[in-house]
Amino acid sequence: MKRTAQIPLLILTGLGLLHTALFTDLYLRYVKEGLRPLLIISGALLLLLGLAHAAFDHDTGEQEDHGHGHDHSTAPRIAWLLFLPALSLLLYAPPALGAYTAAHAGRETVKQQKGFAALPATSPLPMTLTDFTTRVQQDKQRAIKGRTVEMTGFVTPGHGGWDLTRIIFTCCAADAQTVKIRMYGTPAPPANTWLAVTGTWHTQGALGTKSAAAALDVHGTRPIAQPVNAFTDDLPLTPSR
Secondary structure, eight states, X not given: OOHHHHHXXXXXXXXXXXXXXXXXXXXXXXXXXXXXXXXHHHHHHHHHHHHHHHHHHHHHHHHHHHHTOOOOXXXXXXXXXXXXXXXXXXXXOOOOOOHHHHHHSOBOOOOOOSOOOOOOSOXXXXXXXXXXXXXXXXXXXXXXXXXXXXXXEEEEEETTEEEEEEEEOSSBGGGOEEEEEEXXXXXXXXXXXXXXXXXXXXXXXXXXXXXXXXXXEEEEEEEOOOOSSOSSOOOOSSOOO
């Protein structure tokens, strides 16, 4: 790749980052929301660097024409492949992580929690998948027993059943971890379907201990739209009806 081709690559990558971070929500497929300012700064710097190199080469080119100079600097031909991800930022966004990734990614470690606040009387009780798992396996008061809860996530089939799943970014897609709740009492919907699920804890193991299964007896499901910021473990936005 000649230097004259490296310049449009810088400009194209800069424009792609700016387009993705400023005018769309697609960047949330790859990094956490808090990294948006860094993407914007990176895109602006790459764009400015490309334009500066273009201006410099224009001036040097005129001098070389007068002095009959030539630029023989090249890079490996494989460097041309760098144009593909740069173009994808502008023309085609790779799909978000989903059930395939969840089936192969590591599970999020449930942190130890010393105390638990009283649960509100709301029914169904909105909960995150992480909070449900923590309550089931650590709450010695067993406040979750008999409570109807509601959680949202996407479907990950496997091992003869299915899980309600969330993929969580610590920083970006490279460090993604999953939290899963096993679903009982209903056939597996299609993979990657986003659902709001209501149900009660599936009795397996001793509630309030590590032996308790992070599992739900499903009472009802309803399809929901994939959240814009899907790679978090958020509460359901609306209660079931």
